[in-house]
Amino acid sequence: FSRKKLCTVRLSRKLLPGYNSYSLGKLTSALGIPLTDRHRARGDAHATVLLFHKLLRTENAEIVFKQFLNAKSQEATLPPGLPKEEFLKLPTTPGVYYFKDQKGKIIYVGKAKNIKKRVLGHFYDKKTKELVLCAETASLDYEETGNELIALLKESAEIKHYYPKYNSAQKRSIQQYGIFTYVDRNGIYHLAFNKIKMTPNPIAVCYSPTEARQYLENLCSTFELCTKYCHLQENVDVCSHYKIKQCLGICSDLEMVAAYNQRVQEALQSIKDVATTMVIKTNGRTLDENGFVVIRENNYAGYGFAPAEVAIEDMADLEMFITPQKNTLETQRIVESYLRKNPTAVFAL
Structure with a gap:
């Protein structure tokens, strides 16, 4: 069953301008239309019919009704509480857009290659979630990014910052874990991991305890390190890891501390050698x-925009243009996906 529709709120805005509110209750009160049994089907329907008859009798009603009944009319598509001007101001460029309620609170954040087209897609979508979102939308805002990569990264950051009511993805802050090193009182170098807030200067960042353990296991296997001193086994006198058996005896006093520490240093150096600072243009x-998007030591560090005439040779050339950002699991995945698809867009610093 499909019929053309008319919205009395949007019709009232057009034919009866100048009222403070166009909600059914306040508008009928201002116009002297009786409204009984508020929020009951019969009462609301009766008041709406009386309002509809009044709209039919207003000046230019015939012209306006024909415009609204046009299948391609934006008036028939836009949410009732959203002024048409809010939609018309949107650009057709890449960026991030915001849906706001009557109080100006951000209730949804999205990204798009074409902001206006994507926002219109929300209005055409008849899923329940979209209908509820659009019904609550009173204004729109946007920020152009020039490209989809920065739009994706900014969308992720904005969702975590504003925690919008109608965004479901990317809200959860995933706990990060830092790999770090320290020296015990016997002069032996340890490798371990902990929550990132307990690790001020991590040598690597992981996104779960399992990932952190696997990282340390790989270092142990590659550089013949001790699982006890890499904290893969706790409260043991000597290591006996079921998978890793390359320990040369530091935990059994069979190896000199200096020789063991040398291998730990080689492991740390291998991490530094892999870490790169680069720019995605x-x-x-x-x-x-x-x-541009900056990757500092393999971690997303931020984005920015620089005048085309600026020659980028080192990080100092970009510092004044960078908007610093947090590296999260989502942004890491976004950057890694982009690098796989666009390897030529990257240059090292």
Whole structure:
């Protein structure tokens, strides 16, 4: 069953301008239309019919009704509480967009290659979640990013910052774990992991205890380190890891401390050798600028926009243009996916 629809709220805005509110209760009160049994089917329906008759009798009603009944009319598509001007101001460029309620609170954040087209897609979508979102939307905002990569990264950061009511993905903050090193009173170098807030200067970052253990297991296997001193086994006199058996005896006093520490240093150096600082170059918001994303020691560090004439040779050239950002599991996945698809967009610093 499909019929053309008319919205009395949008019709009232057009034919009866100047009222403070266009909700059924306040508008009928202002117009002297009786409304009994509020929020009951019969009462609301009766008041709506009386309002509809009044709209039919207003000046230019015939022209306005024909416009609204046009299948391609935006008036028939936009949410009732959203002024048309809010939609018309949206650009057709890549960026992040925001749905806001009557109090100006952000209730949804999204990203798009074409902001206006994507927002219109929400209005056409008849899923229950979209209908509820659109019904609560009173205003729109946006920020152009010039490219989809920065839009994806900014969307992720904004969702975690504003925690919008109608965003379901990316809200959960995933606990990070840092790999670190220290020296005990016997002069032996240890490798271990802990929650990132307990690890001020991690040598590597993982996103679960399992990932952190696997990271240390790989180092143990590669550099013949002791699982006891890599904290893969706790409260044991000597190591006896069921998978890793390459320990050369530091835990049994069969190996000199200096020789063991040398291998730990080699393991640490291997991490530093892999860590890279690089820049992903992207389109800017205008032809006069370039967008960029900074990866510092394999971690997403932020994004920015620099004038096209600026020559980028080292990090100092970018510092004044960078908007620092947190490295999260989501942003790491976004960057890694982009690098796989666009390897030529990267240059090392």
